[in-house]
Amino acid sequence: MTDWLELLRRTFLDFDAMWLVFPQMLGTGLKNTLIISAAATVIGLVLGMVLAIMGISRSIWLRLPARIYTDIFRGLPAILTILLIGQGFARFSQSVFGPSPYPLGILALSLIAAAYIGEIFRAGIQGVDKGQLEACRALGMSWPRAMRLVVVPQGVRRVLPALVNQFIAIVKDSSLVYFLGLLVSERELFRVGQDAAVLTGNLSPLVLAGAFYMVITVPLTHLVNYFDNRFRTGRRPTAGPTSGLKEVHEMDRDVDPLVHGENT
Amino acid sequence: MSATTTGRPSDTATYRGSSLDLVDLRMAYGSFEVIRDVSFTVPAGTTTCVIGPSGSGKSTLLRGVNRLHEPTSGDVLIAGESALEVHPDRLRQRIGMVFQHFNLFPDHTALQNVALALHKVKGVPKADALEVARERLDEVGLGPRADHRPRDLSGGQQQRVAIARALAMQPEVMLFDEVTSALDPELVKGVLRLMASLASSGMTMVVVTHEMNFARKVADQVVFMDEGEVVEAGPPARLFDQPQSRRLRAFLSEVL
Numbered sequence: 001m002t003d004w005l006e007l008l009r010r011t012f013l014d015f016d017a018m019w020l021v022f023p024q025m026l027g028t029g030l031k032n033t034l035i036i037s038a039a040a041t042v043i044g045l046v047l048g049m050v051l052a053i054m055g056i057s058r059s060i061w062l063r064l065p066a067r068i069y070t071d072i073f074r075g076l077p078a079i080l081t082i083l084l085i086g087q088g089f090a091r092f093s094q095s096v097f098g099p100s101p102y103p104l105g106i107l108a109l110s111l112i113a114a115a116y117i118g119e120i121f122r123a124g125i126q127g128v129d130k131g132q133l134e135a136c137r138a139l140g141m142s143w144p145r146a147m148r149l150v151v152v153p154q155g156v157r158r159v160l161p162a163l164v165n166q167f168i169a170i171v172k173d174s175s176l177v178y179f180l181g182l183l184v185s186e187r188e189l190f191r192v193g194q195d196a197a198v199l200t201g202n203l204s205p206l207v208l209a210g211a212f213y214m215v216i217t218v219p220l221t222h223l224v225n226y227f228d229n230r231f232r233t234g235r236r237p238t239a240g241p242t243s244g245l246k247e248v249h250e251m252d253r254d255v256d257p258l259v260h261g262e263n264t
Numbered sequence: 265m266s267a268t269t270t271g272r273p274s275d276t277a278t279y280r281g282s283s284l285d286l287v288d289l290r291m292a293y294g295s296f297e298v299i300r301d302v303s304f305t306v307p308a309g310t311t312t313c314v315i316g317p318s319g320s321g322k323s324t325l326l327r328g329v330n331r332l333h334e335p336t337s338g339d340v341l342i343a344g345e346s347a348l349e350v351h352p353d354r355l356r357q358r359i360g361m362v363f364q365h366f367n368l369f370p371d372h373t374a375l376q377n378v379a380l381a382l383h384k385v386k387g388v389p390k391a392d393a394l395e396v397a398r399e400r401l402d403e404v405g406l407g408p409r410a411d412h413r414p415r416d417l418s419g420g421q422q423q424r425v426a427i428a429r430a431l432a433m434q435p436e437v438m439l440f441d442e443v444t445s446a447l448d449p450e451l452v453k454g455v456l457r458l459m460a461s462l463a464s465s466g467m468t469m470v471v472v473t474h475e476m477n478f479a480r481k482v483a484d485q486v487v488f489m490d491e492g493e494v495v496e497a498g499p500p501a502r503l504f505d506q507p508q509s510r511r512l513r514a515f516l517s518e519v520l
Contacts, residue, residue, distance in 0.1 A: 139430075149380070252457075
């Protein structure tokens, strides 16, 4: 019985094996995972906003391409997209970025993220009360300006929790870049763990990689919940409730125009 | 009219409203015609109240005047010029509109709500726009609440901010679309008072309303609409005391 437990411990929680790979995890793996995820998120946010605006535009020639793009990149498995782009454009990438598959990995992740983020933005923007756009238009604002100044900021604010969730998904999906064959210095968390696991015949380095992912994702999940609550309940009022009777006389003047009747 | 922070509304500025003519106006939702041959004149500086049962096309008519909904035929004349021949964005700078549900920008303070279009649409420098906004807020009795966001204001206060926001653009005509319908009863009076003082200050106003007392006291002309047509129009005393048509009599017996 204790042998069996000891076997499990050595397979998954061999702290010596973990300790050996820890510096690489921190210095190479974590660094690259964060760089890949952050870059993919930033590019995904920009492309996603473009897709969202296209998706709500009144022109079918903007809506249709956005729809098709979204259907393709949401409909395919991430690994397939990453391999197709990472290998398919390798020659083109080589002439621009050199032999590393790293930029193409980021690009593939960005394109996938853009499809999801575009839908998040679109839902958020379309969820903004129609009266907001109407009030802008009634004040003489053009449609693009009304969108930029009033509607889009409100839409974005309400989807912040969904965007954090999307970032978590990107962090996890960044492990798939592994399939493109990274240079030693470019390895992200999963690849560092995987290499060490293969080398030592022990799964503990992968468990350590998992712990690193959790360190990134779990606090973010809680951040989402915090955001969500805050946005659901609204910001605290700056003043306590006041009786409606208090403002009955706010418009009182010395002369009450209602008494005068005709105004011509 | 410097900023007063006493909480008392400052005197309403004097406005120069323009005349508004509706000429054989027709409007439709798809193939469904909702406004049929509506014609009436609102002389400069006067107030016309539009009354009628729900579904009579009152709100649609207002949205035709500033072309939030494009008329299918007929014409709208502002100070004698066709509103259908200018760019809608330019037209709307000359026509203020106030909505039933206020439609204030929730992430802007009252002051920013009033100043936004003045700065961004009319290109007034920011400091000047804020100055004007402060004056307008004083007029509607909300100077002390300039820095509140809409959610920290009551419905009545929000609606007065919305009126200030429209006034800041120095419109020639103001359109009011059932602006007190969403308010708690005790808050209605403040908004109606503001509108009455605005009416007496020279603004041209078209007011769609269910407040019959307001229509009777403040309107120069009352227009009764039903099923997309003007059934009866005239001075309030005549419409309310001697209704000619069966439909207006039936309507008044339900609402008075």
